Amino acid sequence: MEIRELRAFVAVVEAGALSKAARQLHVSQPALSQTITALERRLGVPLLVRTNTGVEVTDAGTTLLGEARAVLARHDQAVAALARHTTTGVLRVGVPLELPPRLLPTALARLAEDFPDTRVQARHLSSVAQVAALRAGELDVGLVRERPPGPDLDAALVVAEEVGVLLAADLAEKLGSPVRLEDLAGLEWFAFPRAGSPAWYDELAATLRSHGLDIGPEVPEEQRLIVELKIPAVSAGGAYAFAPPEWPYPMPDTVRWRPLAGNPITRRTWAVWPATSHRRDLAKFVAALEGHRAD
Template sequence: MELREMRAFVVVVEEGSLSAAARRLHVSQPALSQSMNALERQLGVQLLKRRSTGVLATEAGMTLLAEARAVLSRHDQALAAVSRHATPEESALRLGIPLELPTDLLTQPIADLTAAYPRTRVLARHMSTAAQFAALRSDEIDVGLVREHPIGHDLDAVLAVEEHLGVLLASDQAAKLARPDGIRLDALVGLDWVGFPRDGSPAWYDELTATLRSHGIDLGPPAPAGQELIADVKIAAVAAGGTFALAPPNWSQPLPESITWSPLAGHPLVRRTWAAWPASSHRRDVGRLVAALDCRCPAAPRDSARRQ
């Protein structure tokens, strides 16, 4: 169980309502409901009684509530105690990152940060966008690289990078569909999309799937919640045939000869990544990293993208 799950459960019990708790946590009610269901499955007990008027903690839920409050209090005390020994120049900068990033996105910003603040250590964690938003709000990370712009006034964000997604196909299939300007999105009708779960980044998922549907692509059943779409999964699924996956042109994963990356004609799918941080933060090293990540010129399509 993670600290953010504990905090979310405590808020749900305190509010007595999933909708009120979702507003307080700045997350969607369906996402919060899924988190509570997953927590119950993980622990193997019912934690909440769901009623038309709200939710109540079960006996097991009251036990977890007491323990969660104790753990969270001890966690906050530990952070406060340690922080007294650190100076602004001597600290850890906790960075959340998604599974896929341009290989050179962080190289220069971290080099600039290290030069300016040599005693700041960057600690990176792979996390979904939804998990990063929760972690930013519960002070578990200091900066997040997220797939959607945060909503609300408690988080600030700058655009870090734009990537024009292309398509991964079995090489023989790609050869049939290829055109001088790339593969048309509607040419993928009849193939299955190797998708990712919505709960990790709801806004980006909705934007992406709306574009796919508008071109006649049947998305099929959604990916199970919490199932990360790692590179190996994409490659294995595409290699099996009858499917396609999406990937940026500078994807770092090596591809076998049986799979080809191709641009999409007209570049209809643009994946954006923002650097987000708490609006209340006054850390200068955070500001330095964010300034270095600020994308002042949107990335242009790259015709020299690697194909294999």
């Protein structure tokens, strides 16, 4: 049995339904169902009974549940204990979309000066997925849009960006600069799925509503935000999208970036890592990120 299979099984039992567990684990429901089925096939016994309202645990499943929880707790304890002795090796970093272009290169360059043997592996993940990966021992540090609660993770604010708006060129000329949020009424917000960063989405949605804007229906969870689609979405003139001043993507003549009057939207990025970590290379990396903000 693999750790990921045991973690998936426990998640399904605790959630009471495959669909809910799949959302928590950030995998598709069919993929999660295949994992459970493969585990049952390997053990040779049914672990769950699928019903119209969710899942029920069999006697064999109840036995496995207790053992799986013990194994996962011991695994996480071992990972945390070993991390105390780790100073170099692989630093697994979670990365969101649209970081300032100089943030990571500067931090990585400073890390390489003191820890040349540390290799960095980056994964593009939503904030929620990064926090889950940190708690599962699959990431060493994440860059997230909202500070997670709880004492198990430490955090440091590394970026605070006054967000502006992307508009079709002719509309941008008509509205002038800076653009008032209320002047965007009647346009469609090119949004991101709330499930990826609920607190940041809710903060942004509340700001839009307070300026009389209709935020429209939520984007489906499975429809991931693709940054490059912002340009064609707004170029026709019927939509707007938010972007930081240093948006690191090519800007065609059909689209303009404009600041917002009063800077009503600030997007924050936090570095988050396990509170039990004693890695010196991780500390150097976080300090370099914080130094970029001070600069």
